[in-house]
Amino acid sequence: MILWFLGLMVIGLYLSFIMMHRSLKRTALIIVFGIGVVGSLLLITLNDNAHFGMVKRTTTDEQTIYTASPNAQMPMLLKQTVGTAGKHAVYIYKTDPKKKAVHTKADLAVRNKVVKTSDTTASLTSKTTRWEYQNAFYGALFNHEGAGQFVSQHNQLAIPKSWFVLTTTQAKQLSSKLKALQHPTAQQKAALAKKVKAKAAELIKADPKLAADQTTLMKQAQKAVQQELIQQAVQDVQQHK
Known part of the structure; x- marks a missing residue:
């Protein structure tokens, strides 16, 4: 107009x-x-x-997200730094387990925050601010030019405590470490058996009834040791930024 x-x-x-x-x-x-x-x-x-005739309006959107990790038994939230300074990052996840991974908007006006919760599912809450016209008159006056222009966004990614947060580089390093654990040397096998035996003793001490069921006891001990090895592997790669 x-x-x-x-x-x-x-x-x-x-x-x-x-x-x-x-x-x-x-x-x-x-x-x-x-x-x-x-x-x-x-x-x-x-x-x-x-932005005469316009106001900032913020909308909130919440959705369930899923891990982009190829290993469903080891869920993680992947992070990729953006720019040469490495001060900003995007987070990689899936909106559907069967679809391709997506990431948060790569923009300096976007702020991402990761929090761990006791929930069993992960969620993404996005608060997006855009320029919109105050009313229909101003919209018609300026032919709605610039309406919906992006201003800023704040994302909160709430993930279960069981999830890991790793960069894409760290995730690759972790994958290599876990593959190596699948093919232990004779010395590593002996050390692993020793750890399982010690863990079994701990479990019996905590629950003496397990001593009567050696099969269940060994399965629990092996699973506990495996989790400890994974945790140690994650800690090792996390030390390398």
């Missing part, structure tokens, strides 16, 4: 300035159309540079 008005003011100014003879009426029209031209240009400039 503002462009149509500007066009009419320019045409009116041209016609009154060129086509009319000198008179009080001509002078008055030149002033009116001149003010219309200047006012229109001023409003357009204010809208472009200062």
Whole structure:
């Protein structure tokens, strides 16, 4: 609408300035159309540079997210640094276990926060702020130009305590370490058996009834030792930023 008005003011100014003879009426029209031209240009400039007629509106969206880890038994939230300084990062996850992984918006105006909760599922809460027109009049006046323009976003990724948070590089390192654990040397096998035996003794001490069921006892001991090895592997890669 503002462009149509500007066009009419320019045409009116041209016609009154060129086509009319000198008179009080001509002078008055030149002033009116001149003010219309200047006012229109001023409003357009204010809208472009200062978002005149607009307000910031924030919307909140929450969704369940899933790990992007190929190993469902070891869920993790992946992180990838953005830029050479490494001060900003995007987080990689899935919105559907069967679909490809996605990541948070790569923008300096986006802030991400990761929190661990006692929940069994992970979620992403996004608060997104955009420029919107105050009302229908301003929207029509500026033909809705710039409506929905992104301002900022704050993401909170709430993940279960069982999840790990690793960079993509650390995840690759962890994968290599875990593959190596699947093919232990004779010395490592002996050390592992010793750890399982010690863990079994701990379990019996905590629950003497387990001594009567050696199969269950050894399974629990082996699982506990395996978890400790994974935790140690994660701690090792986390030390390498």
